[in-house]
Amino acid sequence: MAIIVGQGDFKYRIVEDWAQLPDGWSFKEVGAVGVDKNDNVYVFNRGDHPVMVFDREGNFLRSWGEGQYPRAHGIHMRPDDSIYLTDDGGHFVRKCALDGKVLLELGVPGKPAPYMSGEPFHRCTHTALSPKGEIYVSDGYGNARVHKYSPDGKLLMSWGEPGTDPGQFNIVHNICTDADGWVYVADRENHRVQVFDGNGKYETQWNNLHRPCGLYMDYTRHPVAYIGELGPVMPVNRNSPNLGPRVSIVDHQGKLLSRIGEPHAGTTATAFLGPHGLAVDSRGDLYVGEVSWTQWPQFYPDKPRPDYIRSLQKYERVR
Amino acid sequence: MATIVGQGDYKYEIIENWAKLPDGWSFKEVAAVGVDRNDNVYCFTRGEHPVIVFDRDGNFLRSWGEGQYPRAHGVHMGPDDSIYLTDDGGHFVRKCRLEDGKVLLEIGVPGKPAPYLSGEPFNRCTHTALSPKGEIYVSDGYGNARVHKFSPDGKLLMSWGEPGSDRGQFNLVHNICADADGWVYVADRENHRVQVFDGNGKYETQWNNLHRPCGLYMEYTRRPVCYIGELSVNRLNANLGPRVSIVDNQGELLSRIGDPFAGTAPTSFIGPHGLAVDSRGDLYVAEVCWTLWPGLFPDQPRPDNLRTIQKYQRVH
Numbered sequence: 032m033a034i035i036v037g038q039g040d041f042k043y044r045i046v047e048d049w050a051q052l053p054d055g056w057s058f059k060e061v062g063a064v065g066v067d068k069n070d071n072v073y074v075f076n077r078g079d080h081p082v083m084v085f086d087r088e089g090n091f092l093r094s095w096g097e098g099q100y101p102r103a104h105g106i107h108m109r110p111d112d113s114i115y116l117t118d119d120g121g122h123f124v125r126k127c128a129l130d131g132k133v134l135l136e137l138g139v140p141g142k143p144a145p146y147m148s149g150e151p152f153h154r155c156t157h158t159a160l161s162p163k164g165e166i167y168v169s170d171g172y173g174n175a176r177v178h179k180y181s182p183d184g185k186l187l188m189s190w191g192e193p194g195t196d197p198g199q200f201n202i203v204h205n206i207c208t209d210a211d212g213w214v215y216v217a218d219r220e221n222h223r224v225q226v227f228d229g230n231g232k233y234e235t236q237w238n239n240l241h242r243p244c245g246l247y248m249d250y251t252r253h254p255v256a257y258i259g260e261l262g263p264v265m266p267v268n269r270n271s272p273n274l275g276p277r278v279s280i281v282d283h284q285g286k287l288l289s290r291i292g293e294p295h296a297g298t299t300a301t302a303f304l305g306p307h308g309l310a311v312d313s314r315g316d317l318y319v320g321e322v323s324w325t326q327w328p329q330f331y332p333d334k335p336r337p338d339y340i341r342s343l344q345k346y347e348r349v350r
Numbered sequence: 351m352a353t354i355v356g357q358g359d360y361k362y363e364i365i366e367n368w369a370k371l372p373d374g375w376s377f378k379e380v381a382a383v384g385v386d387r388n389d390n391v392y393c394f395t396r397g398e399h400p401v402i403v404f405d406r407d408g409n410f411l412r413s414w415g416e417g418q419y420p421r422a423h424g425v426h427m428g429p430d431d432s433i434y435l436t437d438d439g440g441h442f443v444r445k446c447r448l449e450d451g452k453v454l455l456e457i458g459v460p461g462k463p464a465p466y467l468s469g470e471p472f473n474r475c476t477h478t479a480l481s482p483k484g485e486i487y488v489s490d491g492y493g494n495a496r497v498h499k500f501s502p503d504g505k506l507l508m509s510w511g512e513p514g515s516d517r518g519q520f521n522l523v524h525n526i527c528a529d530a531d532g533w534v535y536v537a538d539r540e541n542h543r544v545q546v547f548d549g550n551g552k553y554e555t556q557w558n559n560l561h562r563p564c565g566l567y568m569e570y571t572r573r574p575v576c577y578i579g580e581l582s583v584n585r586l587n588a589n590l591g592p593r594v595s596i597v598d599n600q601g602e603l604l605s606r607i608g609d610p611f612a613g614t615a616p617t618s619f620i621g622p623h624g625l626a627v628d629s630r631g632d633l634y635v636a637e638v639c640w641t642l643w644p645g646l647f648p649d650q651p652r653p654d655n656l657r658t659i660q661k662y663q664r665v666h
Contacts, residue, residue, distance in 0.1 A: 147587070175587070194589030195542075195561045196603075201590060220583075222515070222542045223558065238543065238558050241515045267492060267522055268540050271467070273514030274521055287516075 035349060036301055041255075041280045041289030043317060043346035045300050049089040050343055056080060061320030061342040062103035063117075063157075063245075063308030067129060068110045070312040074320065074343060075103040075116055082116070082131060087312065089345070095131030101141075105157030105169075105205065106308060109250070117168070119154040124168055135184050137168065146173045149189060157246075159208040161229055167206050167214060175200040177216060177231065190231030195221055197233040205246035209254050217243045217258070224258070224285065237285030241274045245320075247309040253283040257317065259306030262296045264329040270295075276303035276326070278319060291346065296330045298340055304330065315348035354665060355617055360575075360596045360605030362633060362662035364616045368408040369659055375399060379658045380636035382425035382477075382565075382624030384433055386448055389628045392433055393636065393659055394422040401435070401451060406628060408661070414451030420461075424477030424489075424525065425624060429570070436488070438474040443488055457488065457504050466493045469509060477566075479528040481549055487526050487534060495520040497536060497551065510551030515541055517553045525566040529574050529599075537563045537578070544578070544601065557601030561591045565636075567625040573599040577633065579622030585611050585646055592619035592642075594635055607662070612646045614657065620646060631664035 034045040052058070059078035066072055070087040081096035081103055102120025109115075113134060117124050123138035137151070144150035153173025158166055164182040175193040180186055191200045201220040208214050212229040224237040224246070245259030260275035268274065277292025293302040303319070305326035310318045320343050327336045353364040371377070378397035385391055389406040400415035400422055421439025428434060428445065432454060435444050442458035457471070464470035473493025478486055484502040495513040500506055511520045521540040528534050532549040544557040544566070565579030575598055580591040593608030609618035619635070621642035626634045639656040 192589070193587045195559050196589075197559065199589060201561070201587065221561075236558065238556065239515050239517060241521070241541075263521070263540070265540065271495065271513045271521065273512070273516075273519060 034300055036291045036346065037280070037289040039289055042349040043291065044349050046089075046345040046347050047300050049345040050074070050083075050085055051089050051091055052083070053091055056083075057339075058083070058342045060305075060322045060324040061308060062322065063106035064310045064318045064320040064343065065106035065108035065114060066310045066312040066318065067108060067112065067114075068313075070314070072310070072312075072318055073106060073108070073114055073129075075100075075106050075308070076320075076342070077103050077322075077324070082114075084129075087316070093130075104155075106310070107158045107160065108310070109160060115158040115160075115166070117155050117157050119156055119171055122152045122155060124152075124155060124158055124166070126166075137166070137180060137184050143173060147175065147193060149174060149176050149192070151176075151178050151186065151189070156203060157205040159206045159214065161208060161214075162210060162212050165229075167208065169203040169206040169216060171203055175203060177203060177206065177214070177227075179229075179231075188231065190227075197225070197236065198227075198231075200225075204244050207246045207248040207256070208250070209248055210250055210252045215246060215248065215256065217246045219244050219261070224256070235285075237281065239285075239287070240279065241277075244305075245307050245309045247311060249311065255283065255288060256281050256285075257309045257311060259303075259309055259319065261305060261307075261326070262303075262330065264326075269330065276306055276321075278303070278306050278309065278317075296326070298337075300344070304340065315350075317346040317348070319344055319346065353616055355607045355662065356596070356605040358605050361665040362607065363665055365408075365661040365663055366616055368661040369393070369402075369404055370408050370410055371402070372410055375402075376655075377402070377658045379638050379640040379656075380624065381422040381638055382436075383626045383634045383636040383659065384425035384427040385626045385628040385634065386427060386431065386433075387629070389630070391626070391628075391634055392425060392427075392448075394419075394425045394435060394624070395658075396422050396638075396640070401433075406632070412449075415446075418451075423475075423491075425626070426478045426480065427626075428480060434478040434480075434486070436475050436477050438476055438491055441472045441475060443472075443475060443478055443486070455504050457486070457500060463493060467495065467513060469494060469496050469512070471496075471498050471506065471509070476523060477525040479526045479534065480570075481528055481534075482530060482532050485549075487528060489523040489526040489536060491523055495523060497523060497526065497534070497547075499549075499551075508551065510547070517545070517556070518547075518551075520545075524564050527566045527568040527576070528570070529568055530570055530572045535566060535568065535576065537566045539564050539581070544576070555601075557597065559601075559603070560595065561593075564621075565623050565625045567627060569627065575599065575604060576601075577625045577627060579619075579625055579635065581621055581623075581642070582612055582646070592622055592637075594619070594622050594625065594633075612642075614653070616657075616660065620656070631666070633662040633664065635660055635662065
């Protein structure tokens with residue numbers, strides 16, 4: 032029996048056990064996922080094989096990056112056959128060819144800038160590209176900044192500081208752009224997405240979200256946004272429903288179009304633990320990478336983590 | 351040297367050590383505070399003397415409620431020389447007489463919570479407000495995601511809200527206020543916002559750019575400003591509270607008190623949880639500092655006499 036989730040124009044059939052990993056391999060957990068122009072899927076994970084590549088049917092194609100990525104966090108892909116990987120544990124961004132060859136590196140691996148200095152990077156989280164190919168980096172856990180680089184990696188400007196006012200950040204967790212040059216920032220612990228122009232001028236914000244964490248938008252005009260939201264983990268609200276973990280799809284004004292997930296965190300096919308990285312292929316099929324190992328003890332402090340928990344699932348668009 | 355805090359039209363001189371407690375008494379911590387029409391100040395505490403009353407100069411007047419209030423949470427002052435006390439540990443609201451605490455009305459059954467998230471009153475209710483007709487709104491709270499509306503004599507009229515982050519949903523309904531036009535303002539703490547409803551629970555708007563808004567105080571006028579106590583989560587990141595923000599009736603920031611990080615200096619806060627303003631515009635801020643100390647300062651033992659109430663005298 033097919034399981035259909037979502038509402039309205041954004042309904043999906045869950046494809047369980049999609050990824051066919053080589054025997055004995057594990058994602059551990061998935062920080063992020065991306066799709067290339069051939070609909071091959073790049074899974075940036077925290078296991079022994081940091082980048083694993085699959086075709087759209089889930090057949091394993093190759094892996095790369097072994098030993099080179101301390102803690103997978105963000106992926107951005109563009110149709111020029113490059114992949115931008117952001118590693119928050121290593122404090123760097125790398126632009127790679129699709130076979131993993133490093134084409135550009137920002138930041139110094141293993142050398143963070145001082146905490147909250149505003150200088151790049153301290154646990155950077157994600158990247159996006161402007162219409163001119165300039166590189167935005169969200170930064171991150173140890174800074175409250177967005178940096179803008181020239182396509183060849185020269186720092187052009189930075190904006191943001193800690194706080195809750197417009198233009199301030201409380202964990203800058205993911206970043207996207209659209210074809211008009213608007214910049215969308217998942218301001219996770221402020222429970223909002225902030226929208227800026229290409230030079231960091233605040234434009235608006237989207238609310239009614241819970242810890243928005245993963246952000247994906249197609250590079251078009253007025254794209255919808257796919258938002259992975261983390262769940263409640265404070266002692267006062269850990270058992271409260273309707274706060275995630277979940278995936279929300281919103282229109283270009285931030286209005287909710289569809290939502291996937293159960294009222295509470297869980298391990299069933301229709302529930303989530305930590306939807307952290309999202310990508311959509313040419314057919315509209317959605318991939319959700321989850322940091323399920325990290326999230327498990329926050330929801331279930333008294334239960335040992337099972338040996339296997341799902342950290343990636345495919346949602347095939349139903350039209 | 352006077353210490354002045356705040357900005358614009360809302361500047362205050364800090365009055366240190368305002369409350370003169372009887373020898374050997376302690377607030378432990380003050381959850382909420384109210385001011386009567388004579389500018390006497392009612393501190394609803396978690397110590398041995400749940401309600402301690404002072405004059406505006408901090409002279410002790412009396413106490414009451416000993417043994418009757420398991421866990422102080424919210425104060426609202428009625429227009430008829432009454433005080434509404436909300437006890438989240440006891441799951442009840444009491445309307446009391448000011449001079450001696452005589453209970454005039456009780457809502458909820460002390461010690462008997464409704465089932466968790468059942469939507470029925472109460473599971474750790476938090477605060478009250480009054481409509482222009484004297485109907486009683488109760489925010490509820492930690493173990494529900496509801497606002498209940500009662501008739502002035504305590505009959506349940508309606509309830510609204512459910513858990514979640516959409517409009518009209520709540521993620522820890524922590525405080526509630528009403529204004530003279532009948533608008534209802536709800537501190538939706540873990541959704542980091544204040545939601546505004548009409549008197550029957552119809553969503554009107556929300557205020558954002560807040561961090562865990564916890565304490566709310568508004569004068570009972572038309573389009574009053576709002577005093578908001580905001581909590582932090584740790585001392586790692588600046589500008590996330592604990593602090594007091596004063597916003598206009600559209601939620602626009604007018605003034606803000608507090609240092610970038612939590613602390614014990616007169617200019618900083620630990621947990622600004624209950625607020626009240628007297629006839630002169632002077633502000634009282636009560637803090638749940640005993641409760642929040644271990645989370646903010648995990649490596650430091652709690653000092654014996656943490657500040658838990660402070661007066662801020664308006665500078666005109």
